[in-house]
Amino acid sequence: MAHRPEDPLPTGPASTEGVWELSEWDAAVDVTVRRLRAYVEDSQLGGSRVTSRRPPAELAQSLSLQSWIREGGMDAGALDDFLETYLSEGTRLHHPGYLAHQCASPDLPAALGDLIHGVTNNAMSLYEMGAAAATVEMAVIDWMLDKVGWAGRTAGGVLVNGGSLANVTALLAARARAFPEAWNTGVPRRTVLLAPASCHLSITRAAAILGLGSDAVVALPCDPIGRVIPSAIPEVVVAQERQGHTVMAVVANACAPATGLYDDLVSIGRICNPRGLWFHVDAAHGGSALLAPTLKRLLTGIELADSVIWDAHKMLRTSTLAAAVLLKDKTDLDRAFRQEADYLFFDDDRGGPDLMMRTVEGAKAQLGLKLFLNLAWRGEAGLGRYVAGRYATAHRLWELVRSRPDFETPFEPQSNVVCFRHRDAQGDPKQVALRDRLIADGRFHLASSMVGGTRWLRATVMAPATDEQTLHALLEAVGLAARQVRDED
């Protein structure tokens, strides 16, 4: 009898090694979901330590890692115990006192996206490995292009595993524009990138990875708080060209990682465009301000860019990592990767595009799904309110800091990043010691930045639970820690 597609395939005995036992799945999911629920509830209330930094040898012991690895045998009950320790020995991004690095406090729909990916593993960079996932990714990319101001058929993009890789990918496209043969023959010497010293370290890494060398990153003149001085750019370009150098791209921050300050994109774009200079906007963190009607003016001029990167795993609240590489002209991205692979790309009848042609990655996770679910659930307006709320809370922190004579702050924030320090903790080492004390105390997790040659405490307001009360408690805790480090010697 002919086999019809709707007939199930014949299967072997139920004991086949590795086939999912679905009652085991039910029990394990039940345990995991309960633990995570309690974790989020407790975190949002600020009931536990925000972060823990016990040494790895101690942790390996309390998690019994060696015996689990050697002997196996974990089941739902054992997972429950394991998770109790595991979840308490990390960093709680839902905690109101979480004010450290620019990682999302993930939202609920995106968390489900991670679970769905974990089960289905549609490694969708070949269309035939995940048609729905690839289609979802293309839809969120189109939405992002529209937000940047590039709706229409010429723009294009792709999601990659993080902002650092997104910068490499965008600058690879810039390299292909400047030197179409570079893929085969390498980059000519004397190729430079112009970027503010305040740019993310991945820009310098990209220069090294793309074969320019890290020395090829020429610092653009900046004001004392690290913002590019646009009027100084033409002179730098002329000076580089006089030395026989080709300027491959000009990079701007939107916003800068250490300070959260935005470069003047309109002025920089107006200098780059008529000169044919590739303009790259690193909007990994600050691109999400495009969703807030009151904030999008910070990104005016982004449409003048040739390439933009924008992380979903910062202010769009997906887990780490998911970053968009957006190109005003998508052929630049298609030209960036010029490679044939006859075992992958042999069939013209693919059904849909193979996004692998646009990425450093081979296989890729369903990155678009988690962003899509946040959008579908909260709406663009809901995500915009989240961004505006975190920026406003950061501004409020700055107002409180400024109103107190025992604190100082180097600039008014433009985003959800605030730099400040307590006057009692004199000098950079004391600021570091103060931060360590706060972390040890367990209620607050701050980061730290160099601005204008000095070290500051840096708060990045990410968690929705951070409120006015948190800010007052933070300043009290910083004051106390400052007096303690002052009196230490």
Ligand SMILES: *Cc1c(COP(=O)(O)O)cnc(C)c1O
């Ligand atoms: C976070 C950030 C990056 C790097 O992104 P990852 O996803 O951490 O690799 C690059 N540029 C800027 C401006 C950033 O804020």
